[in-house]
Amino acid sequence: VNKFLNTGWLRAGASAIACVALFSAASVQAAKLVLVNGDAPNVGFNDPTPAAPVGGNPGTTLGQQRQIAFNYVLGIWGKTLSNTNITIEVLSGFIPRACNATNGVLASAGPNTIYFGTDGTKFADTWYPGALAKKLAGRDLDNELLGENFAEIVAVANRNIGAANCIAGSGWYYGVDEKAPEDGFDYIKTMLHEVGHGLGFLSLVDESTGEYFEGLPSVWEHFLKDNTSGKTWVQMTDAERQASAINNENLVWTGFQSFVGAQRTLDVKPQLDLFITGATQLNGFVYSAVPGFGLAEGRRRGSGLLAFLSDGTVADDGCNPYTAAQASTVRGKIAVVARGSCVFTQKAENAQNAGASGVIITNNNPEFYRFDFGSPDERNIRIPVALISQQDGTKLRASAGRFATASFIDQPRRAGTDLFGRPLMFAPTKVRPGSSVSHWNVSASPNLVMEPFANGDESNSLKPNKDLTYSLMQDIGW
Numbered sequence: 001v002n003k004f005l006n007t008g009w010l011r012a013g014a015s016a017i018a019c020v021a022l023f024s025a026a027s028v029q030a031a032k033l034v035l036v037n038g039d040a041p042n043v044g045f046n047d048p049t050p051a052a053p054v055g056g057n058p059g060t061t062l063g064q065q066r067q068i069a070f071n072y073v074l075g076i077w078g079k080t081l082s083n084t085n086i087t088i089e090v091l092s093g094f095i096p097r098a099c100n101a102t103n104g105v106l107a108s109a110g111p112n113t114i115y116f117g118t119d120g121t122k123f124a125d126t127w128y129p130g131a132l133a134k135k136l137a138g139r140d141l142d143n144e145l146l147g148e149n150f151a152e153i154v155a156v157a158n159r160n161i162g163a164a165n166c167i168a169g170s171g172w173y174y175g176v177d178e179k180a181p182e183d184g185f186d187y188i189k190t191m192l193h194e195v196g197h198g199l200g201f202l203s204l205v206d207e208s209t210g211e212y213f214e215g216l217p218s219v220w221e222h223f224l225k226d227n228t229s230g231k232t233w234v235q236m237t238d239a240e241r242q243a244s245a246i247n248n249e250n251l252v253w254t255g256f257q258s259f260v261g262a263q264r265t266l267d268v269k270p271q272l273d274l275f276i277t278g279a280t281q282l283n284g285f286v287y288s289a290v291p292g293f294g295l296a297e298g299r300r301r302g303s304g305l306l307a308f309l310s311d312g313t314v315a316d317d318g319c320n321p322y323t324a325a326q327a328s329t330v331r332g333k334i335a336v337v338a339r340g341s342c343v344f345t346q347k348a349e350n351a352q353n354a355g356a357s358g359v360i361i362t363n364n365n366p367e368f369y370r371f372d373f374g375s376p377d378e379r380n381i382r383i384p385v386a387l388i389s390q391q392d393g394t395k396l397r398a399s400a401g402r403f404a405t406a407s408f409i410d411q412p413r414r415a416g417t418d419l420f421g422r423p424l425m426f427a428p429t430k431v432r433p434g435s436s437v438s439h440w441n442v443s444a445s446p447n448l449v450m451e452p453f454a455n456g457d458e459s460n461s462l463k464p465n466k467d468l469t470y471s472l473m474q475d476i477g478w
């Protein structure tokens with residue numbers, strides 16, 4: 001997501017506004033989201049190229065299919081936002097975006113206007129995305145405060161997807177049946193996600209510096225909490241926010257609706273965590289990504305003293321059979337080895353053969369978040385194995401020579417939540433501007449619409465028990 005904040009925001013004083021919107025509980029309402037076609041003649045939404053109807057989309061030109069598909073997206077959102085009847089304009093089109101033969105930006109979106117000091121808001125001195133500000137105020141703020149109408153949201157798709165220099169061999173899929181082919185990108189799912197950002201599913205903080213946008217928090221930051229410091233983002237300094245944005249697995253959303261939605265939506269799965277004691281710099285819970293080989297989920301337990309695998313003559317990656325000295329170092333203990341040079345199962349097998357009771361692998365790359373380890377080998381691993389971030393690994397290694405211990409805790413909980421059931425946010429250890437902090441964690445299961453990467457199996461429904469998007473929207477004021 002790129003943020004479009006280039007027009008029309010206003011520092012409106014709270015005193016300028018007097019009325020509070022009230023809604024009848026009995027009325028049946030839905031927001032009306034309207035496409036504002038930003039494309040030039042003969043391109044994008046206006047492309048006259050003939051096209052065969054596809055997946056329930058009856059359009060007979062490319063432009064028609066695109067308009068039908070986008071209006072389908074807007075229809076889903078309109079029905080989802082059922083406690084308002086405001087009209088929201090979404091400026092959209094197909095434009096060239098950054099791309100090469102194998103990678104590219106599919107689409108991007110954001111609020112086109114933002115406000116603070118609007119009536120109906122829960123938090124003072126806080127930015128609200130234009131669409132949400134309009135909903136809370138119950139009337140059109142653009143005309144009132146700016147003397148001009150602006151679309152509340154800008155959402156654009158990459159026009160070049162599928163070209164030779166833009167993820168060659170792929171293409172947009174405009175069907176509404178959730179049956180995009182293997183090499184196609186589901187336009188509906190992509191734009192459901194993007195319009196979500198435009199409606200307010202995003203932080204306005206600069207994730208790289210921790211700085212507020214124009215000196216004020218946005219509504220998002222009131223709900224972000226760091227489990228390490230125990231502070232919300234509005235209680236932090238810029239430097240604390242900067243650190244929190246990369247505090248992988250420790251950044252949570254505190255909104256009540258999302259908590260409830262998570263209990264209804266997310267699968268209960270065994271989650272392997274580490275608990276460290278006696279270390280100089282890293283104590284307490286360390287949420288880890290975990291190779292699933294060997295031990296069955298729910299049985300990956302054990303504790304012991306940490307043993308750091310380095311005798312000064314070999315790399316500490318654990319890829320070779322252990323020397324006698326190394327074996328005596330790790331016997332009955334939890335071996336700490338570095339990632340790299342061989343597969344995880346090789347490291348686990350070598351440690352197991354040397355008598356270690358568990359293995360902690362420290363990442364060799366600064367970017368870390370839970371990710372798929374691929375299919376396990378056939379090795380008969382009977383000890384628990386966990387991978388931790390490079391940063392945490394460096395902290396752990398500072399404890400060499402001390403009596404530090406680690407416990408593997410393998411307990412079921414909702415996938416994508418913390419120990420208290422609060423949804424985790426995406427906070428990889430190397431910041432991804434526009435992506436960090438403004439998405440759910442990738443560990444959520446089932447996959448959610450507002451995860452940072454398109455998985456293709458997200459629901460087209462935005463509510464529990466299919467998805468948490470609407471729950472978060474309710475938290476911020478929708």
Ligand SMILES: [Zn+2]
Nearest residue numbers: 001193439452
């Ligand atoms: Zn996104």
